[in-house]
Amino acid sequence: MNLLDTSIKPGHTVEITGFAGEDIFRERLHEMGLRVGTILTILGRAPFGGPLLIRFNTSFLALRNEEAACAQVQQN
Numbered sequence: 416m417n418l419l420d421t422s423i424k425p426g427h428t429v430e431i432t433g434f435a436g437e438d439i440f441r442e443r444l445h446e447m448g449l450r451v452g453t454i455l456t457i458l459g460r461a462p463f464g465g466p467l468l469i470r471f472n473t474s475f476l477a478l479r480n481e482e483a484a485c486a487q488v489q490q491n
Contacts, residue, residue: 416487416488416489417435417483417484417485417486417487417488418455418457418467418469418478418483418484418486418488419467419480419483419484420488423457423488423490424457425457425458425459425460426456426457427456427457427490428454428455428456428457428490428491429454429455429457429488429489429490429491430452430453430454430455430488430489430491431449431450431451431452431453431455431486431487431488432451432487432488432489433451433487434451434485434486434487435485435487436481436484436485437481437485440481440482440484440485441485443482444478444482444485444486447476448471448472448474449471449476449486453471453472454471454491455469455470455471455488456469456470456471457469458470458475461477464480466478466479466480466483467480467483
């Protein structure tokens with residue numbers, strides 16, 4: 416599943432297992448510090464198809480849907 420999966424609710428934690436999709440989005444996620452094995456906490460989703468707010472380590476990020484769709488995750 417990816418970060419846009421609707422079964423992942425705010426408050427859940429997930430682990431990144433890989434990346435798929437366009438190279439530009441995968442590179443951008445990598446530059447932001449998201450790597451395989453990173454544990455993320457889903458904080459919320461903006462209404463009307465807006466960005467996804469996540470927390471990992473001490474960082475907070477808002478990911479566009481195109482970026483979030485690239486991150487393959489599994490729930491912890």
